[in-house]
Amino acid sequence: MGRTAWVLPTALIIAIASYLFFGVVPSHEEGGSAAASPHLSGTSSVRPVDSVVHASGSVSKAGMHTGPSRPNAVAPGTNTHSADAGAPVVLLPSLVGNPQRPPGRPSKAALPAMALLHLPSRLPAVTIHVPILMYHHVSSAPPATELNYGLTVTDQDFTAQLSYLRDHGYHTVTELQVFDALYRHKPLPAKPVMLTFDDGYLDNYTDALPILLRFHARGEFNIISAYVGTTLGVNSYMTWPQLQKLVAAGMDIGSHTVDHQDLGTLSEDKIRFELRDSRNVLQQKLHVSVQWLAYPSGQPFASESAGAQQLLLTLLPQYGYVGALLDGPITTSLQNAQTPYQLARIRVSGGESLADYIASLSA
DSSP states (O other), rough: HHHHHHHHHHHHHHHHHHHHSSSSSSOOOGGGGGGGGGGSSSOSSSOOOEEEBBBOOOOOTTTBBBOHHHHHHHHOOOOSSOTTTOSSSSOOOOOOSTTOTTTTOOOOOOOOOOOOOOOSSSOOOOEEEEOOEOOOOSSSOOSSSHHHHHHHHHHHHHHHHHHHHHHOOOOOOOHHHHHHHHHOOOOOSSSEEEEEEEEBHIIIIIHHHHHHHHTTTEEEEEEGGGGGEETTTTTHHHHHHHHHHHHHOEEEEEESSSSSSEEEEEEEHHHHHHHHHHHHHHHHHOOOOEEEEEEEGGTTTTSSOOHHHHHHHHEEEHTTTOOOOOOSSSSOOOTTTTTTTOOOOOOTTTTHHHHHHHHHTTT
């Protein structure tokens, strides 16, 4: 009887240990063989866990958010998005929500996975002719200021410009088509032209979008993330629902930073914040990849130091950008695959004649 009392606790202990360590209770059939456990049979029942790239740029396992990771500094000119190097993504800090909060405060929200572009490790010697036109306001309302006059193309002029493009065989192209032509050897349609709109003004939705759709044209809209849904002075900006409709209509979205500051005058930490937070907020709110930047006022490339320019060239790939748009001093339709962060644009000004517009296409 004493022997029986000893056997029962031992069996119980073995069962508990098996459950804790292997997740199963050992079978006592056929002499208690452990072959009944899938963990010991040579084929595990545990499914492998895949990595997921989120809209914020972070990587998680089975949907579990890993938290922020500050990108490591890289040497100037180093491309951190090399598919050849076996590192398909850069780990980006996830900042979403209030874009005005300081750098370093992470978000706990995991974002949907999405496809991301990556620059090749060796940038090819490729050039293409694509006029990238830069608009701001499109509106027939009288401009409120002299500055806005120069930034405002009337509905009538915009319609005339798109009519000319259509009637003369031009095709509006997207960010992806330009990227593919530069880095994937994919052909562009005849007479390609890219239409870009800076700042995210409300009239881009109320005036520009209907005209674009009438001509079956595509556009790329560079959004100041902290200005969405606000009115500042005489300018009102698109709301998130309006931007979502823009995306649904097939338009591209780019970053124009958090609050449109001169990137050439900011500290490195503040530049990191501007690049990181604007992109992450736009991706979280709109559920699209945002990998192009338009420099506010073209700076630091319009007129500032080589050192400030090099800092941007170093930081942009760390935060997932594959292209960036200038605003001067270069005015050309020639785009160079070896300078992805210096893609030239041609400004379309308010009051510009159709003849001047046509001439700019062959700049």
